[in-house]
Amino acid sequence: MTDPFEAAGVLGEAYRQVDWAATPLGPVQSWSPALVAAVDLIVRSRIGATLLWGPEFVLLYNEAYIPILAEKHPAALGRTAREVFPEVWADIEPLLQSVFTGRGTVFIEDLRLLMQRNHMLQESFFTFSYSAVAGADGTVEGVLDIVAETTAQVIGHRRLALLSRLISRVVDADDPRDLVDRALSVLRSAPEDLAAVDIRIPGVTAPSPPAESDDRTVSVRLATGRAARDGAFVVRFSENLQVDDAYREFLALIAATLEQSLGRIRARQDERHSAVLEREMSEALQRSLLTEPVQHERLQVAVRYQPAAEQAQVGGDWYDSFLLTDGGLTVVVGDVSGHDRHSAAAMAQVRNLTRGVAYTLQQPPSRVLSSLDAAMSGLAVNALATAILAQFDQSATDAGQGRCTMRWSNAGHPTPLLLRADGVVEVLQTRPEPLLGMRGTPARTDHAVTLEPGTTVVLYTDGLVERRSTTLDEGIAELTALLGGQQSRTAEEICDLLLEHFGYNTEDDIVLAVVHFHADRSGLRAAPEAGNRPA
Template structure:
C-alpha cells in the first residue's frame, strides 16, 4: 500500500470553489460546502435539516419567475428517474441578512446519489452563480431586464448552458493567470472575446471574432478556424477560414483540407491532441505540406488545438507566430481555454442552426398539412363565406387551428372553427383527424350542433384520438316561414371556445356569450347545449380561434372586446375586405395561429350581390335533399 495520506472527502467537498449542497429525498439540507454558505449568506445552522424551498422562497415582488417551482420540479425529476437534471438559467433571488431580496442568476445542476440497489438516497445540488454573466448580457442588450429575462427564458436550455459556460470559463481564466500587467491585459482581452463569442449567431461571425480579435490577444501573427463538415456525402473534411495576414495564396490553398490530412490542424481535429511546432525547422520537418504553409504565410511556429465538446470533434483551431516561441504552461492554459470557448460557441451555433432547420422543416410539413385541409369555402345562394388562416410569427409555433364549412345531408350550412391543443406537427396531424371525424359524425347523425359535438367526443375516445380541442359548431337553418320573412336561424354549440360575434346590418356587434361546454377530449359523456339566434338580412357572423384575441400582456376579455369594437368599425366592408382589414389591425407579431371564418347573410329579395361572387355549391350526393338550409 502507498504511504499517501487517507483522502478526506469532506475536506475536498468543503474546498470546492463551486456551491454544492446535499439534500435528502425530502429536499432537506444534509450538507453544504463553504462556497454554498458564502453565496447564500447563510450559516450551516440555518440550513442543515431544513427544506431548501423553505429556506430559499420565491421573491414575493417577482412571483412570475416560478423559481421554487422550477427547482422543485427538477429535483423530483432526479428522484423519479435516477438521472442528473441540468436546469436552464434560473433567476432565483436570494434574501440577504437584512431580509431584502436581491436579483441573482444561477446555472443549477441536480444529480442523484444512488445506493447499491440503484435507489436515490441523496441529491447533489450544484448552484453555479452567473449573475455577472447575465448583467453583462443586459449591459450589451438594449431594453429592460424583463425583456432580457423573456428572451433568455425562450431559448433552449442547452444554449443557456453553453453561453453561461463560456462566461464562467472566461472568469476562471482570472485565477489561471497572475496579476502581472501583461498577463492581466491578455486576460481582460480574452474575457472580452469570450463574451463576444457567447453572442455569435453564425459560424462566419464566430470566425470573425476568433481571427479578428482572439488571435491578436494571443499575440499571434495569424491563424485559422477549421470547421468539420461532410463533402457532398463523401468523407469528412475541414473548411478553413484564415486571417487576412496569411495572404490570398494561403486562403486559396488551404480553404478545404481532408480530415485525414497530415497538416497539424487536421491531426488535432481528428485525434483530439494538441500539436505544437515550436519553430520553422520543426514545422518543415512535420510534413511536406507544411512547406507550403510556412512559405505562403511567413509563420514558422504553430500550435493546433482541437475544437471539442463532450468528446465530439467539431474541428480545429490553428495559431501561428513569425518568431520562435518559448511557451509556458500558462500559455497553453490560455490557448486551451480559448479553444474551449471557441468550441462551446461553435457547438451552440450549430445546435441553433440544426434547430432552425428542423423547425423550418416541421413548419413546412405542418403548414402543408393544414393548408391541404383548409380549403376554399363553398358559396351557397345569398350566403357568403370568407376564410383566412394566418400562421404565428414564431417558427416553432405550428398549431392545430382549423376552419371548415360544408352542407349537411339535410342541406343545412354547417360552419366550424376549432383548435387542437399543442404547437407542433403532432397537433397539426391531430387537427386533421378531428376535422375529418367531425365531418363524418355530422353527416351520419344529421343532428343539431350539440349532438354532433357529443358524437365527435365519443368517437375521439373510442378511436384513441388522445387530444384536447376546443370548437364552435354552427348551423344556418331556414324554415319556410323564415324564408317568407327573409330570416334565418343560427344554431350553435360551444365546446370551450371563444364566443362567435354577431354583427347586425346596422353595424351593432355583440359577442354571442353563452356558458361554454366542456372541451372536447375530456369527458365524452358531458352534456352539451344548443343555442340559437335569428339572422336578419345583412347580418354577419364571425368565428375565430384564440390567436386573434389573445395578447401576452392583456386579459382575454380585452381581446374579445377589441374584436367586437373593431368589427363595428369595419362592418360596412365587403366580407373579403373585412377579413383582410381585421387581420391588418393586429398589433405586433402573432403568438399563435389564427383561423377566421366570416359568414354574411345577404337579403333574399333580390339576386345574389355582385360582391359575394358567384354561387359555388359542393357536389350533392344522388338522392340527397336539396340545400334548403343553406339559402
C-alpha cells in the same frame, strides 16, 4: 350582584385574578349595567370580541380573542389598549376615538398591522367593526370590537397572485438569462414576503458568493438540466413573518416554477435545429386540408388561415364549411392543442371526424360535438381541441320573414361575435364548456340566435386576439371595438380588415371564418376570385 364572569368559561378564572379595583374601571361591584351586559355578551360569543372601555380603552375580551393576543394574554386583561398595543396605537387610536366621541361605527376589511406577538413584530391582517356601547342615558361608555383575523387568507392570496405573475412572466422566456431577469423583476417586487432574492445559474449569471448562513436566509436547489451545473434560488425571509410550513411551501413553488421554465427553455433549445422543417411540414398539411369553403345561396362565407410568424409555432388551427343534405350550412372553427407536426396531424383527424359525424348524424351542434367526443375516445385520437360548430338554416317561418337562425355549440373556444345590420357588435358569450377530447364530458349545450339580413358572424381562433402583452379578454374587447360600425363590409372585407389589424407579427396561427347573411343572393357583392382561399 351576580358573577359577571360566570359565562366566560376557561377565561373566567383569568377575569377573577385581575385586581379590577386597581384599573380605571374600578371594582366589579361598581361597574355600570352597560358594562356588565357588554361583558356578558362578548364572553358568550364564539367570534373574537373585545371591549375597549372608558376613555382609557381598558381591554376585556372573550376566549376567541386570545389567539389574536398570543403571548400578550393574560396580562392584557384589564390593561389599557395603549399599554397592550403600543406598536399599533397610532393606527387604532383615531378609529377608537371616532367611535367613542359619537361619530358612528367603523368597519374595516383586511387592515394591515405590524403587531408584537409570537416574539416578533408580525405582519397581521384583521377585518373588524368598532361600534359604540352606550349607557341608559345614551352616553357612550365604551367600544365593542368584533374582529376576525384574516392574516392567513390575505398572505395566501398575495402569494398566489405573486406566483401567477411569475408564471405569466416567465412562461415564454427565450433563454435562461431572460428567465432570470424576468423572474427577479417579479420576485423583487414582493419585499413583504421576500426580503431579498437572488437566482444563481452556472454559466448564465455572474458568480456569486455562497448564500448567507443565518436562520432567515435559505438557498433552494434549482435543477438546470445540465449535469453538475445545478443553480440556486436564494431568499431572505421577511423579518415580519413566521417561517412556517406555508412559507416554505411557497418558496418550493417558486423554485418549481423556475425549474419548469428552465426545462422548457432547454427543450426549445434542443429542438431548435429541426424547427424550420417541422414548420414547413405542418403548414403544408394544414393548407392541404383548408380548402375553399362551401358557399350558400343566402350566406357568404369567407375564410383565412395565416401561420404564426415565429418558427415552430404552427399547429392545429382549422376551419371547415359544408352543406348537409337538408341544405343547411355548417361552419366549424377549431384549434387542436399544441404547435408541432403532431398537433397538425391530430387536427386532420379531428377535422375529418367532425365533418363525417356532422354529415352522418344531421343533428343539432351539441349532439354533433358530443358524438365527436365519443368518436375521439373510441378511435384513440389522443388530442384536446377547442371548437365552435355553427349551423345556419332557415325554417319556413324564418324564410317567410327573411331571417336565418344560427345554432351553435362551443367546446372551450373563444366566443363568436355578431355584427348586426345597425353596426352594433354583440359578444355571444355562453357558459364555458369542456374541450373536445376530455374524458367524462357532460352533455353539451346548444345556443341559438336569429340573424336579420345584413348580419355578420365572426368565428376565429385565439391567435387572432391573444398576445404576450394582452389577455384573451383584452383582445376580444379590441376586436369588438374594431368591428363596430363595419356592417357595410362584405365577409371578405371583414377578413381583410381583421388580418390587417391583428395579423402582423403573430405569435400563433390565425384562422378566421366570417359568415354574412343576406335575404337573397342579389344582396351579395361579388368577391375576388382568390378571396375564399387561405391567406
